[in-house]
Amino acid sequence: MLTRSSQVGEFYVMSPPQVKPKGDNGEHTCDIMLFDEERDTHVRITWEDALKATLVKDPEFMKNRAPGTKMQDGKENKSTLKTWMDAADKWNAYNKGEREWSEDLDKDIRIVVARPFIEHLMHNVVMCVSGRDTGATLFGPADMQLSANTQVKTIEGHYTGHFKAVVTKPQNVLVMKDVACAGYVAGGNTRWFAQNEKNEFSQESAQDNLQARLSFANDDTDRYASMLAFPCYEGQFNSGQLDTVMSVTTRLLPWEVNNAGLHASFPGGDDMFQIYNAALQLSQVHYGEDMKAAENQDFISQGSTNNATCFLGPHRKYDPFTKSFMSLVPGQGHFGADAIPGDARWRRGESVSLKAARDTMVPLEMAQHAQMVYSAR
Numbered sequence: 001m002l003t004r005s006s007q008v009g010e011f012y013v014m015s016p017p018q019v020k021p022k023g024d025n026g027e028h029t030c031d032i033m034l035f036d037e038e039r040d041t042h043v044r045i046t047w048e049d050a051l052k053a054t055l056v057k058d059p060e061f062m063k064n065r066a067p068g069t070k071m072q073d074g075k076e077n078k079s080t081l082k083t084w085m086d087a088a089d090k091w092n093a094y095n096k097g098e099r100e101w102s103e104d105l106d107k108d109i110r111i112v113v114a115r116p117f118i119e120h121l122m123h124n125v126v127m128c129v130s131g132r133d134t135g136a137t138l139f140g141p142a143d144m145q146l147s148a149n150t151q152v153k154t155i156e157g158h159y160t161g162h163f164k165a166v167v168t169k170p171q172n173v174l175v176m177k178d179v180a181c182a183g184y185v186a187g188g189n190t191r192w193f194a195q196n197e198k199n200e201f202s203q204e205s206a207q208d209n210l211q212a213r214l215s216f217a218n219d220d221t222d223r224y225a226s227m228l229a230f231p232c233y234e235g236q237f238n239s240g241q242l243d244t245v246m247s248v249t250t251r252l253l254p255w256e257v258n259n260a261g262l263h264a265s266f267p268g269g270d271d272m273f274q275i276y277n278a279a280l281q282l283s284q285v286h287y288g289e290d291m292k293a294a295e296n297q298d299f300i301s302q303g304s305t306n307n308a309t310c311f312l313g314p315h316r317k318y319d320p321f322t323k324s325f326m327s328l329v330p331g332q333g334h335f336g337a338d339a340i341p342g343d344a345r346w347r348r349g350e351s352v353s354l355k356a357a358r359d360t361m362v363p364l365e366m367a368q369h370a371q372m373v374y375s376a377r
Contacts (some may be wrong), residue, residue, distance in 0.1 A: 001126045001370075005185060006178050007306060009116040010313025014050055016091045016109070021320055030095040033316035033326065033337035037188030037347060038223065041314070045190060047095045049087075050111045052201035053192045053229035056085050061203040065275050072269030073108065074235015080133055081272070084109055084231045086355065110232040112267040114310050116248050116285075117213060117226065119185040120347065122178040125260045128251070129172035138164045142315045147244075182349040186213065191225040192278075206280050214285060214306055230276060232267035241265055244332050249285045249308040250277065314338045 017029045031046035037095045047323065055061035067082035087106035093099040128134050138372070140162030147156050167173055193213070194206040206228075211217070213224040235241040247253055255267050266273035279282065285306045311333030319327035332336035342358035350357070 002126065003121055003182050004177075005119060006122045007113065007117055007187065009248075009307045009310035010266045010331065010333050010335075011112055011114040012045075012313055012315040013044070013232075013308040013317075013329070014047060014111040014113060015317065016047075016094070016105065016107055017149075017352075018107055018319055019320060021318075024095055026094045026101060027097040028095065028314065029318045030091055031318070034190055035179040035188075035341075035343065036190045036313070037118075037184060037344050039189070040341055040344035045113065047111070048092050049201075050057065050113060050194075050229045051088050052093055052111075053194045053227065054111065054231050055194055055201065055203055055206065056081070058194075058202050060169040061279055069232060069271050069275060070269070071231065072236050072241070072264070073233035074234050074239045077269075079233060079273075081231065083267075084233070084268075088231070090124075110234055110267075112230045112232045112242070112246070114228045114230070114246070114248055115187060115226045115313070116228070116307055116310050117187040118307075119187045120367075121182040121185060121349065122351075123180040125184045127174045127176060128167075133196070134172040135165065135167040135171050137255065138166050140164070151305045180349070181347045184344070184348045186224045187226045188347075189223060191223065191227045191228050192229070193225040194229075195225070198370065200332040203279050209262060210280060211284065223287065228280075230267035230272065236267070236269070243312075245309060245311050248310060249306050251286070251308050253309070280284075296324070305365055371373075 007174045011030060012034060014030060014032050017026070021029055028044070031040045031043050034045055035041075036043045052059065057093045065081075067080065067085065069081045070077055071079045071081060071084060073079040082263060083106075087109045088111070090099070090105055091109070094101065095103065097342075123285075140161070143160045147158075148154075149156065155238055172312060182250075186329035190344040192201065193209045194201045194203070196202065196209075209225040213226075216224075218224075232242070245253060246265045247267070252263060255263065258262055263268040264270065264271040266276075268369070285308055289370070312329070313335075314337060315329050315331060318325060321327075328338060329353065331339070335343075342360055343354070345352050346354055346356040
């Protein structure tokens with residue numbers, strides 16, 4: 001009973017370089033590095049793949065959706081999905097080394113990458129005050145029966161007892177949930193929901209892969225997709241609407257309840273949420289949940305409980321002011337400020353210290369340079 005499945009969520013922010021990189025080569029300056037728990041290593045996430053994962057390049061996604069839909073930009077909210085798409089295309093060409101730096105590049109656009117369903121088996125702890133003040137084990141009626149088996153010359157005895165542990169003062173008992181990882185389930189890799197086996201990005205693939213992940217349609221050991229991508233502007237982070245936490249479903253954050261029910265913490269604002277909610281059927285995330293158990297924060301519920309809240313997660317992005325040309329954006333969520341190769345061991349429940357797990361891997365700086373190399377600037 002003291003081991004249960006639990007989900008957490010993280011989001012990461014992709015942004016173009018805010019100052020012109022030294023030299024003429026701008027390749028990979030919009031990319032980020034994410035920790036892939038299934039591979040126990042850092043993986044480079046390209047701006048091009050993230051742009052495709054937003055589905056703005058999918059004709060089926062854009063067919064019934066107006067490119068003129070307004071997006072929150074933290075200024076006068078005059079930006080539209082069309083202006084964001086045009087700016088993202090220019091940065092994509094720059095990130096691939098196909099165009100030079102120019103002043104018409106919009107440095108305020110962002111892509112938010114979310115992993116809402118990072119799932120682990122978690123150990124829990126029951127703590128209580130010892131002694132009769134908390135409770136006792138009660139003994140009920142007992143019975144002893146003897147019988148003789150003359151054929152094999154044995155005497156059998158059967159004892160029946162009734163015992164029950166009773167807590168008389170619940171205030172002395174505390175159930176601490178999710179205190180240690182017991183095993184990895186899914187949701188911590190770097191595969192896109194919108195990407196199919198042919199490396200094509202589409203709305204249909206996003207819907208199918210999302211449903212397969214939520215229902216575990218395939219074997220538990222299969223590699224399910226983990227990541228979603230949404231267009232965004234820097235202004236949402238400056239205004240405090242998206243600086244620490246976001247929700248990917250219809251469930252609003254506590255401080256949004258008094259804001260006319262608008263989904264201000266979703267990348268792009270409420271209008272963009274309506275688009276992605278309809279396209280990806282995000283409401284299905286909470287299908288089959290035991291709402292009463294969720295509201296009461298019960299330890300055991302009668303249905304599945306899928307996470308919708310994502311905290312800012314650790315990721316590495318381009319930084320022209322460091323020797324490695326990258327810097328860490330510290331995480332604000334459940335697993336701490338950073339994630340590096342070796343962390344998968346303790347996240348999977350292995351009996352190993354955090355330091356020992358990390359020491360078994362190559363040095364962090366070497367691992368970074370081996371997978372993401374920026375030319376000298």
